[in-house]
Amino acid sequence: MPRINDNFLKLKAGYLFPEIARRVNAFTEANPEAAGKLIRCGIGDVTEPLPESVRKAMHEAVDEQGNRETFRGYGPEQGYGFLREAIAENQFQSVGISADEIFISDGSKCDTGNILEIFGPGNKIAITDPVYPVYVDTNVMAGNTGEADENGAFAGLVYLPCTAENNFVPAIPDEKVDLIYLCYPNNPTGATATREQLVAWVAYARENNAVIFYDAAYEAFIQEDDVPRSIFEIEGAKECAIEFRSFSKNGGFTGVRCAYTVIPKALKGTAEDGTEVSLHQLWSRRHSTKFNGASYPVQRGAAAVFSDQGKKEVAALIEHYMGNAKLLREVCQKIGLSVFGGVNAPYVWVNCPEGVDSWGMFDRMLEEANVVITPGAGFGAAGEGYFRISAFNSRANVEEVCRRIEENLG
Helix, strand or coil: CCCCCHHHHHCCCCCHHHHHHHHHHHHHHHCHHHHCCCEECCCCCCCCCCCHHHHHHHHHHHHHHCCCCCCCCCCCCCCCHHHHHHHHHHHCHHHCCCHHHEEEECCHHHHHHHHHHHCCCCCCEEEEECCCHHHHHHHHHCCCCCCECCCCCECCEEEEECCHHHCCCCCCCCCCCCEEEEECCCCCCCCCCCHHHHHHHHHHHHHCCCEEEEECCCHHHCCCCCCCCCHHHCCCHHHCEEEEEECCCCCCCCCCCCEEEECCCCCEEECCCCCEEEHHHHHHHHHHHHCCCCCHHHHHHHHHCCCHHHHHHHHHHHHHHHHHHHHHHHHHHHCCCCEEECCCCCEEEEECCCCCCHHHHHHHHHHHHCEECEEHHHHCHHHCCEEEEECCCCHHHHHHHHHHHHHHHC
């Protein structure tokens, strides 16, 4: 009988969102009359249709596949030049990232987990708390942690508490770490990091020869001019950071799948014998071995996001979702709850009412308001006492959610 990877056995509970689905299914089976009234504001999945320019580009690409002269088989594993160049020109021109430092993939969730494959054992890893669960779980699977304690915290990880007191941006650790996960605009709290805070993180990483994993999947939702959109806006970041971005939320690609990771050529790691090695080269080698590239029609659709019409359509989607976030913020404030996020991100992070924990709040919202939210405890111990509401929904649904929140919690 083959030996399994015992690290998977450390994952005591199910991944957060399947656990939410399990609880919702149990509720609807017991209360079939509520199934039709249920509104889901838990998982951060988009609801609005793909932009017209994206659909048009994908249709044209599919038609090309039906003609021998224009048919394309395997594409370049790192991504087609037309998409990498469009990203470099439209997203990173001001910070000097070149097209060949950009790797196209089928999702940032995949990339933030797969990136661990190019790093060896023994690295000390810092993770914010609360946090997107994939960061923790993939490190557990890779064998980078010990067992979890009663609060769900895994031995071997350095947890960086994010609280209302520090505006959900953690303090620089007082010990040396090797890999640092930062996500801004943040999932789940919706918080953003200031330029000064990112300058401090880059300085720490450079001083300690650490690498920052910077998840900027929600960059397109930033509304305030003084909030950095990329870690590479910070001088020196090309020598210490990897950035992850996605088309999922801005272009509506959650079901289409397309994302990209930026690894500057200046970024180095160290081999066991002390030799410096290019992380760009390692990731390119890994990508070429394990990935055959996102599909040609999908990459054509992603490139259309950067057309003049595509930019207008994406801006309209952002305006829609951020309008939803504003309504959700306002109704929670109206009933006296402390509210964070929802200004530069499509997530609203809310303090539970006194005496109610986060899973208790999940059950209360489900049973009394027939609304699915995400319990803060699912994002880490520091998330206890909060819940997250996703603004990804139709306007009519969000208005109804606001009515139910006021009626049931007010």
